[in-house]
Amino acid sequence: MPSRRVGFFGKLGAGNYGNDGSLEALLAHLRNHHPTIPVDCMAAGPKVVEQRYGIPAVDLSWDRGGLRSGSRLLDRGLTALRVGLGVGVDAWRIARWTRRHSVAIVPGMGTFESTMQVRPWQTPWSLFALAMSARAFGTSLAVVSVGASNPPDPITRILLARALRLASQRSFRDEQSRTAASEMGVDTSHDVVLPDLAFALPTPPRLGSTSGTIGIGVIAWYGAEYERAGADAINVRYRAVLQDFLGRVVDSGHNVRLLVGDDIDVPVAIDLRDAVLAERPWLAADAIVFDPVSTLGEYMSQVVALDAVVASRFHNVLCALMCGVPTIAVGYGAKHRVLMERFGVSRFSHEIRSLDVDDLERSLEALLAEGDRLSPQLLDLAAAERQVLVDRLSTVDDLISSSRGRG
Known part of the structure; x- marks a missing residue:
């Protein structure tokens, strides 16, 4: 059987410290518990991921925007063309990446939230493409300690709900996130609430004196x-x-x-x-x-x-x-x-x-x-939250251990 391979997926290395901290915490856990398993990443900032965390990474999105023409009408047309082309190209690239892995992991983050300005063809589409590819190629998809909210946009809601339903394993970072997923039509009866992955990061000692x-x-x-x-x-x-x-x-x-x-x-x-x-x-x-x-x-x-x-x-x-x-x-x-x-x-x-x-x-x-x-x-x-997180991360270990090998 070919060796197992684990891949991290998400808006990582793009300048958000919380997203990268979630990757850092789970990557440290994997290196401690599964030191021989190859790990790589599909990230929004692959160069940062490679330099900071020492794992191979590829770009999450083909479309990085383009030059402006100065004409509002022409710019709208060019944007629509890029988006349409990007949806197809990204789906192919994500599928090609996913099929090389036995386990794909979305590590924490507010990935399934709608609290910021995100278009349906951005993160929601990439998560949907990941989930569909995982199901098609037999890759186990773990959505670990994520935040979720029930988005008002119907297309975004459909894409996120479908991605969650197709995951092999789901956990949410709080009860309201699990409730939001349930409101989107996801059966969360067997899903757990897992403290945010940042709780696994080391913290410096608190100083007793005031600093002003x-x-x-x-x-x-x-x-x-x-x-x-x-x-x-x-x-x-x-x-x-x-x-x-x-x-x-x-x-x-x-x-x-x-x-x-x-x-x-x-x-x-x-x-x-x-x-x-x-x-x-x-x-x-x-x-x-x-x-x-x-x-x-x-x-x-x-x-x-x-x-x-x-x-x-x-x-x-x-x-x-x-x-x-x-x-x-x-x-x-x-x-x-x-x-x-x-x-x-x-x-x-x-x-x-x-x-x-x-x-x-x-x-x-x-x-x-x-x-x-x-x-x-x-x-x-x-x-106390850190201890709960450490104890419950064994569910991710179980998924990795039971996944079939993929070279």
């Missing part, structure tokens, strides 16, 4: 797919509220460390820092610091010494909580509320669409007052 610095996470926020028509207005409002809040924090005597969870957030952080410093020329430049990172490990090394964190990216919130840092979630989906409830701090949750700077300021004051009490509680809960 608050971490503020920023995001390139334009709303979800169904809000695309008002995206610019959504972004303008969000930036105005966050800039006001950032100014109030430094005016109160705190230093600030700006945090991001995706490469696309970096320009937002730089713009906000420059705007607040320009309004306050008397401030020292290091009153607001921003040192971009590339991984969740590097992110945690920055937040572990902070007095508190205010963040929006899901894994920015999660990893701060894992490090025992009192955290406020400015969420854009149900997953934030569920996460904060799991850690017993739901009172520090805010909705990004209705974010109010006065409410956020009062929430930060309350959080800082409770920080000494909260930190040990957060660390204990994180340790």
